[in-house]
Amino acid sequence: MSEVIRVENLCYSYPEDEGTPAVPALKDVSFSIEEGSFTAILGHNGSGKSTLAKVLCMICQPDSGKLFLHGKEMTAEDITDADIMKARREIGMVFQNPDNQIVATVVEEDVAFGCENLGIPSDEIRRRVDEALEIVGMTRYARHQPHKLSGGQKQRIAVAGTIAMKRKVIIFDESTAMLDPLGRKEVMDTIIRLNREDGITVLMITHYMNEAALADRIIVMNRGEILKDGSPNQVFGEPESMWEAGLDVPQTTELLYRCRQMGYNVPLDVFDTDECARIIAQAVLNQEGRD
Amino acid sequence: MKTDIAFGQYCEGDSILHRLDPRAKILLAVLYIVVIFMAKSATAFGLLLLFSIGLVLVSGIPVRIVLNSMKPLTFIIVFTAIINIFWMTGDTLLFQLGFVKVYLEGIINALLLVLRIMLLLICTSMFLTYTTTPISLTDGLEQLLSPLKKLHVPVHEFSMMMTIALRFIPTLIEETEKIMNAQKARGADFSQGSIVRRAKALIPILVPLFVSAFRRADELATAMECRCYTGGEGRTRMNVLKYKGSDLLAIGAVVLLGAAVVLLNLYLPGYSLTL
Numbered sequence: 001m002s003e004v005i006r007v008e009n010l011c012y013s014y015p016e017d018e019g020t021p022a023v024p025a026l027k028d029v030s031f032s033i034e035e036g037s038f039t040a041i042l043g044h045n046g047s048g049k050s051t052l053a054k055v056l057c058m059i060c061q062p063d064s065g066k067l068f069l070h071g072k073e074m075t076a077e078d079i080t081d082a083d084i085m086k087a088r089r090e091i092g093m094v095f096q097n098p099d100n101q102i103v104a105t106v107v108e109e110d111v112a113f114g115c116e117n118l119g120i121p122s123d124e125i126r127r128r129v130d131e132a133l134e135i136v137g138m139t140r141y142a143r144h145q146p147h148k149l150s151g152g153q154k155q156r157i158a159v160a161g162t163i164a165m166k167r168k169v170i171i172f173d174e175s176t177a178m179l180d181p182l183g184r185k186e187v188m189d190t191i192i193r194l195n196r197e198d199g200i201t202v203l204m205i206t207h208y209m210n211e212a213a214l215a216d217r218i219i220v221m222n223r224g225e226i227l228k229d230g231s232p233n234q235v236f237g238e239p240e241s242m243w244e245a246g247l248d249v250p251q252t253t254e255l256l257y258r259c260r261q262m263g264y265n266v267p268l269d270v271f272d273t274d275e276c277a278r279i280i281a282q283a284v285l286n287q288e289g290r291d
Numbered sequence: 292m293k294t295d296i297a298f299g300q301y302c303e304g305d306s307i308l309h310r311l312d313p314r315a316k317i318l319l320a321v322l323y324i325v326v327i328f329m330a331k332s333a334t335a336f337g338l339l340l341l342f343s344i345g346l347v348l349v350s351g352i353p354v355r356i357v358l359n360s361m362k363p364l365t366f367i368i369v370f371t372a373i374i375n376i377f378w379m380t381g382d383t384l385l386f387q388l389g390f391v392k393v394y395l396e397g398i399i400n401a402l403l404l405v406l407r408i409m410l411l412l413i414c415t416s417m418f419l420t421y422t423t424t425p426i427s428l429t430d431g432l433e434q435l436l437s438p439l440k441k442l443h444v445p446v447h448e449f450s451m452m453m454t455i456a457l458r459f460i461p462t463l464i465e466e467t468e469k470i471m472n473a474q475k476a477r478g479a480d481f482s483q484g485s486i487v488r489r490a491k492a493l494i495p496i497l498v499p500l501f502v503s504a505f506r507r508a509d510e511l512a513t514a515m516e517c518r519c520y521t522g523g524e525g526r527t528r529m530n531v532l533k534y535k536g537s538d539l540l541a542i543g544a545v546v547l548l549g550a551a552v553v554l555l556n557l558y559l560p561g562y563s564l565t566l
Contacts, residue, residue, distance in 0.1 A: 057517055085519060093517045100507045101514035105426045105458045112529035114518040125529040147461040161518065 003071070004090075004169055004201050005056060006032035010065035012051055025051040026062070027224040033203060035168070038195045040212035041205045042235075043221035044246055049205045052221070053173045056203070057093050058084050089118065092162030096174040098154035099147075107149075107157055108133065108142040114165040125164075132164035135198070136190050152183025156190055163194070169201040170194070176211065188214065209236075209250040213271040220247065233269035252276040259283065301424050307537060308350045308422040313431030315538035319545055320418040326549040327410050333399070333562035335555040336406055342548060343410055346417045360416055361409060368405050375401035381565075396565060403564045429453040434532055440523070447523025459507070466503060470496050 012026040025048045033039055043049040054060040055067065058074060067074045069087045095101045104110040108129050115125040133139045136156040146154060155175055162170050172191060176184040188211055194200045204215060212218050218235040220228040222245045228235050236242070239249045239257050249257075252273060256266045264283040270276045311319070330336050347357055361368075381396030419428065433450035440446050471481065474495050481492050556563070 059513055059516065085521065088517065088519055093514075095510065095514055097507075097510060099462050100510035103458060103511070103515060103518075104454060109529065113520075116526050116528055117519040117521065119525045119527050122527060122529055122531050125527065129529060145461075146458070147465075165519070 002035050003032050004035045004069065005203075006066075006068040007056075008066040008068075010052075010055060010067065011063045012048075012055060012060060013063055014051075025224050026055070029065070029221075029224070029226055031219060031226065031229060033169075033201060035201055036195075036199045037217060038192075038202045038215045039204070039217045039219060040215035041203065041219045041221060042207065042209070042212045042247065043227075044207055046223075047221040048224040049221045050173055051224075053093065053171050053203075053205055056171060057091060058087065089165065090167055090169060092165065092167040092170045094155065094158045094162060094170065094172045094175045096177050098151050098158065098178065101158050102146045102154060105145055107138065107144050107146055110146060110157060111160045111164050114161050118165065128164045128166070129160075132160040135163060135194070136160045150183055151179045152186040155179065155183070155187045159187075159190055159194070163198075163200070167200075169203070172202065172204045172206075174205055174207070176206065176208065184208075184211075209248050209253075210271065213250050220245070222247070232271065236271075237268050239268070256280070263287075302350075302352050302356065302421050304351050304422065306349055306351045306422070307541075308346070308417060310537070311422075311541060312532055312534055312538045313423050313427040314435050314532060315534060315542060316418045316423055317428075317431055317435055319541055320415055322542065322545045322549070323414045323418065324411060326545065326552055327407060327414065329549060329556070330407070330552050331556045331563045332560045333403065334559040335552045336403055336410075338548070338551060338555060339410055340406065343413045343417070347413065350417055350422055352417075352421050356421075357413060357416065361412060364408065364412060368408055371404050371408065372401040375404055399562050400564060403562075425457050426454065429457070430530075430532065447526070451523075455511070459504075462507075463500070463504065467496065467500055470499050 008030050010026050010029040011024070013022045013024045016022040027048075029048075029052065041049045041052065051060065055062050058067075062075060065075070069090065072083075072087070073079075074084070074087055102110050103113050111129045111132055112125050115128055120128070130139070130142075133142055136159050138153065138156050138160060141149060141153065141157075146157060149157070158175075159170070176187050179187065191202055191204065192214060195202045202215075204211070206212055213232045213236065215232065218228070218230065218232055219226055220235060220242070227245055228241070236249045236253045239253060242249050248254075250271050252271055253268050256268050256270060256276065256279070259266050259280055260268070264280070264287060266279055266283045270279055308316075327339060330339055347354060376393060376397045377391055379394055379397030379400050380392070381394035383395040385393050385395055385398070387393070423431075429450050433446055436444070436446045475481070479492060479495060481489060483489075484492075
C-alpha cells in the first residue's frame with residue numbers, strides 16, 4: 001500500500017478581518033493517508049476539519065508546512081497552476097450543501113460536467129457517466145431535474161460526478177450533515193461500497209460519531225490540532241478524553257461505559273446496536289449467575 | 292408544482308418540432324421571421340397563415356395555450372389596427388365621420404399588420420419557447436455563436452451563466468418561499484397596505500435572499516473549481532448536437548416557403564400591404 005496524502009506541520013490562519021484578529025485554524029498538523037483506506041476526521045464546529053479539507057483540495061494555500069499528494073510536494077515553490085489542476089484530477093470533494101454543487105439542469109449532464117472539463121471524448125464520457133450512475137444506483141434518474149431529487153439523491157449525484165472523473169481519492173466534507181436519516185444512510189452506504197468494492201480512498205469529515213465508527217481510522221481534531229489518531233476502538237476506547245474535548249462517543253460506547261462503571265465486564269468497542277444489546281444481556285446474565 | 296413555472300413556457304411533447312436540433316430551430320425561427328417580413332400580398336399572408344396553423348397542429352400543443360399566449364399583445368394589436376384604420380390614406384374612401392376618413396387600404400393594412408404580429412408570435416413560440424427546453428436552447432445558441440469566440444466574444448461564459456441561472460431558479464424560488472414563511476411567522480404582512488408599504492415589506496425578504504445567493508455562488512464556484520472547471524478552453528461535451536435529415540428538410544421547407552411568398556407577392560399582388 002502506498003501513501004496518497006501526506007501533510008507535515010501544516011499551519012493555516014484565516015486572514016484578519018475588520019476588528020477580528022487572524023484566527024489560527026490549523027496548528028502543526030501532520031498525518032498521512034494510505035491508498036484504499038477509509039479515514040474519518042472528527043471534530044466539532046471550528047475544530048479546523050473543513051479547513052483541512054480545503055487545504056487538501058488546494059483551495060486554500062497553507063501558511064507553512066508541507067502537503068504531498070502521491071509523493072509530489074504541492075507546497076513547493078515551483079508548483080504551477082497546471083500542476084494543481086493535474087493533482088485535482090486525482091482528488092475529488094463532495095461538499096455539505098447538496099444544492100450548491102450541482103451545475104447542470106439534468107442529472108446526467110451534471111455527472112458529465114467534470115469529465116467535460118477534462119476534455120474527454122464524448123463517447124468515453126457517455127460510458128463513464130452511465131457507469132458512475134450505476135455505481136451510485138441513480139441510473140433511473142439520469143434524465144431527471146436535480147432540484148426534484150431528495151438531498152441524499154443529490155449527494156449521490158455529486159459522488160457520481162467525482163467517480164466519473166476516475167478519481168481515486170474522495171474527500172467528503174460533512175456531506176451527510178444536511179440530510180435526513182434516510183438520506184444519510186443512502187450516502188453512507190455508497191461511501192462504504194466505494195471504499196470496499198472499488199478501492200477508492202475515502203477521507204470523511206463528519207461530526208456524527210456513528211458514521212466515524214464505520215471508518216478504519218479516526219483522526220480527532222480539536223482547536224486546530226490533532227487530538228487523537230487511531231482505530232475506532234482506540235479512539236472511543238477512552239471516552240473520558242473525548243468528553244474532555246467536548247466531543248461525544250457513539251451512544252453504544254457511552255452505554256457500555258456506564259455498564260462498566262456499574263461493575264459489568266463489557267468491552268467498549270461495539271458500535272452495532274443489536275450487538276451491543278446482546279453483549280449487555282450476556283453480561284447481566286453472567287453477573288446473576290455469579291451472585 | 293410551483294417551481295415548474297420558472298422553466299419558461301416549454302410544453303412537454305414528442306412531436307417532430309420537439310425533436311429538431313435546437314440550432315436548426317433557431318435558424319428556422321430567424322428564417323421564418325424574414326419570410327414573414329417579405330410577405331406583402333394577401334395571398335402570401337394566406338399561405339403563411341396556413342403554414343403556421345400546420346405548425347401548431349404538428350407540434351401537438353393545445354390551440355388554447357397558443358391563443359392564450361397572445362393575450363399580452365392585445366394592446367399592441369388593437370393599437371396597430373386603430374392607427375392603420377384611421378390614419379391610412381388611399382384611393383377607395385369607404386366612409387367619413389367628421390374629419391376621420393376610413394379607406395379600404397387602411398382596413399386591409401390593419402388586418403395584414405395584425406396578422407403579421409400574430410404570425411411572428413406563433414412562429415417564435417412554435418420553433419423556440421414551446422418546443423425547446425431553455426437548456427437546449429442555450430446549448431444551441433452556444434454552438435451557433437461559437438465562431439464569434441475567435442473575436443473574443445465570451446460565448447461559452449454567457450451560456451454557462453444561463454445554465455447556472457436556469458439551474459438555480461427553482462432553488463431560489465424555494466428559498467424565497469422559506470424566507471417569506473419565516474418573516475410571516477414573525478408577523479410580517481405582505482398582502483395589506485399601499486403599494487409603497489408592500490414594496491417596503493419585501494426588503495426583509497430580498498436582503499437575506501441576496502446574502503444567501505452570494506453564499507451559494509461562492510460555494511458553487513469552489514465546487515466547480517474542485518471539478519477542474521477552467522472555462523471553455525479545451526472542454527468537450529457529452530451530448531454533441533448533430534444535424535439530422537429532418538433538420539435539413541425543415542430548413543429546406545421554410546426556404547421554399549420564402550420562394551413561394553416572393554412569387555405570390557409578384558404574381559398575385561391583390562390587396563397588398565402598403566407602407
